[in-house]
Amino acid sequence: MRNLIIYLLLVLGMGCRPLANQPNNTAAVPASSAINQVKDPEMDRFVNDLLAKMTLEEKIGQLNLLAVGFDVTGPVVSKNVDENIRQGKVGGVFNTFTPTAARKLQEFAVNNTRLKIPLLFGYDVIHGHRTIFPIPLGLSTSWDLTAIEKSARIAAEEASADGLNWVFSPMVDIARDARWGRIAEGSGEDPWFGAQVAKAMIKGYQGNDLTQNNTVLACLKHFALYGAAEAGRDYGTTDMSRQRMYNEYFLPYKAAVEAGVGSVMTSFNEVDGIPATGNKWLLTDVLRQQWGFNGLVVTDYTAINEMVAHGVGSEAEAGELALKAGTDMDMVGEVFIKHLGRSVKENKVTEAEINQACRRILEAKYKLGLFQDPYRYTNESRTAIIMQPEFLAAARDIARKSMVLLKNKNNALPLKQSGSIALIGPLANRQRDLIGNWSAAGDWKQAVSVEQGIRNVVGNKVKINYAQGANIADDEQMIKRLNAHGGNLDIDNRSSAAMIQEAVRVARSSDVIVAVVGESQGMSGEAASRSDISLPGQQLELLKALKKTGKPLVVVLMNGRPLALPWEEQNADAILETWFAGTQAGNAIADVLFGLYNPSGKLTTTFPQAVGQVPLFYNHKNTGRPFGGDLLDKYKSRYLDVTNEPLYPFGFGLSYTTFGYGKPQLSKTAIKAGESLEVTVAVKNTGNYDGEEVVQLYIQDLVGSVTRPVKELKNFRKISLKKGESQEVKFAITPDDLKFYNSALEYVLEPGDFKVFIGPNSRDVQEMRFSVQKN
């Protein structure tokens, strides 16, 4: 609210300026088409000319990114924005959108500054802008790269129609610790899969030509290793070997750079003992020199200031370290504009270093075509595309695809379109939670609740008997914390026993129970780690009471992380994981519940049996004492109180139909280094419904100069099979699939024996062997 007032004052202050006041020194520049092109002489000439006209203060001003507008996404907000802009001290803003608001601010910048340099307009468009798609973790469980790309394309269409030219996405941090709230924002635990999703999203956002008014600059984040926070606590320290960085955590970042991402955001954590934002090895040696990144690097929210608390020195020293490391733009913290002028005078940084950072920001603006037309993204008439029926249909489609059927005993699902349903649970008719965390400019009031979705899909054919049954959370402190940041949790003040009793009554008078339970959206996302990853509040008690009615119990889950659900797995008849599925969530859930869509999602994170097992991930190392399953075998890598098995493994997900896998065939059992081979498997739809299956291929390098994981995903194919139909699925295994970074960090293929695994998930696989011989 406070921010909205600041924003309105700003806009009103500028309101009297004529809209038609166009800049007059924005020299005509040719459209730049290739996004990550190495050389663009026209751009070089343009930026050189501009830099030559700029004072040191104006150059430092370009390095400043301010938070101003409708949304608050960090601990502090920028002040004196108009005065700073007027003085040429701002390179871009974020959290301002709508063409009217963006145009006013852009006009203000262009008309009131000496060189009329347009601003960048950024925003956290994470899983859709106005049409909200499933949270990124949910997008990933669709295993549908085309649909994921489309979601990013639609997000870019809407964001660019809404005044924005820069989105802070994709978030590609590998996450293996379910306690970490931001596991919701990424694509899960697998590096190779994360890389594929990163590429798809960048293509969706940036297209092939950033100067188009419907493409936006993407921002890869958070570089690097943010998802490996110690103890799963947000902003926590990260410490890992370079081996693990290069072979596991770096893969999606590198793939995004190769896909031409235009900007990179630094992470809050340290990497190898140095905060990422001030880490020259990371930002220059790895990102720019080894990977060839030539775009702009922006900090995360006040990340330079936070380097003081990390313990690197004063704010001025942190700023110097960040600039020298390769950071170009300072988000909100204003360290660069406060200190860099003096740092130059004191010879702590050079003007050439400032030129370099400024050049990258000007280049981003040039690539976006802002010097040609600063108002390219502020065309009111384009807002007509926002939330158009085609976008909503796409949101419904990918929401259905993102859902993972975790259990379906005796075909409890799909439900009949007749009789009565006890629709129970705190999330059964909620709207706020459905659009999830980081839902940008999404309006939760437009989200379709589960209750509404069921009515939309089956109308009056099914009688719905509703009871809330429990609150999402009961802990007052937790509720306070969530509501302080937009949780909108309204609490039913009845006793838990009374609420459960009512739900049981409703269940007894219905044919089947659909219990919609889980987390509130604020329990995942930024600064939302949990030490307990079971169902919060009294929801498990509610399920236990419902179970006693003897009615079929269908559990519909909404949550932003893997949960530990041992009781639910043992006792529910069916479990459908729906994450936070976006604007169309209720319709999509109803489609799946009633069999209008046959679920095809597969997990991209391992679900543990107990929180004590985390971090738990399928692609782990073997150890010298791998646990073989015999609990009496003492000196093995295991726990006393729980097995090493996950509750649900990576890649797992059921369908209403069943699929039979034939015996996979390898084209060769021995190849020379540098050669490829093929693996073929016949997959048959053996059940009663048409359906889709995600066929997965994993490999294991049995002997390595550095040890290799027990399994690594290297390919997959999502196929669609009619009832009774079969298909041969063929994969090529290429030399690249067999390479890894050795202890000298060289990317090598070491001849020797390999295993190939094929199957419907990472656990239930058939294995074969082949060898690679030296040339």
Ligand code: BGC
């Ligand atoms: C988050 C980023 C986000 C930024 C801007 C930070 O707190 O870590 O992911 O892009 O804020 O809102």
